[in-house]
Amino acid sequence: MNNAGTNRPAPFAEVTIADFDAIMGLNVRAAFFVAQAVARRQIAAGIAGSIIHVSSQMGHVGGARRTVYCASKHAIEGLTKAMAIDLAPHRIRVNTVCPTFIETPLTRPFFESEAFRTDVLSKIKLGRVGQVEDIMGAIVFLASAASALMTGSSVVIDGGWTAE
Secondary structure: OEOOOOOOOEOHHHOOHHHHHHHHHHHHHHHHHHHHHHHHHHHHHOOOEEEEEEOOHHHOOOOOOEHHHHHHHHHHHHHHHHHHHHHHHHOEEEEEEEEOOEOOOOOHHHHOOHHHHHHHHHHOOOOOOEOHHHHHHHHHHHHOHHHOOOOOOEEEEOOOHHHO
8 A cells, every 4th residue: 555645736837846746756756666665575485465545536636736745646557557567477466545635634634624625625526625434445445356357546535536
C-alpha cells in the first residue's frame, strides 16, 4: 500500500518551482522508489502479491488550482500501468485506488471554507465528502485473491465525480 501525497493548490501561472518539486517529489518520486524497493524484495524472495498505489480522482480529470497535483496523479496512473506490465511475470499485481476528497485531519481545514465545500459537493454526485471507511473495501479487495486477475487498473471511488 503506497500512500503518501501532498498538494499546494495554486493557479497554473502562479506555481513555483519549489511547490512543483515538493508535490512531484512526494507524489511521484517517492511513490516510484518505494514501490521499486518493495518489488525488488518481492522478486528476490519469489513472493507474488499486490502493490496498491493511492492515486486520486484527479488522476482521471483536471481541476482548477491543481495542475501539479493532477499531473502527479496522472503520473501515478501511468506508472501503475507500466509497473503492471513489468511485474506481471513475477506474479505481482499493481493497481490504484482513486478516491474523491476524503475527510481527514489534513483535509478538514479546507472544508471549513463554505465556498470550497460547496464547490466540492457540487461535483460529487452522491452529495457527500468521502470518509476513510469508503475506500477500505477497495483496498481489501485489491490486496486479496478476489482481485487475482486485476492489474494495471484503477478503482475510482469518487461518488460520481468523474462520471461526467
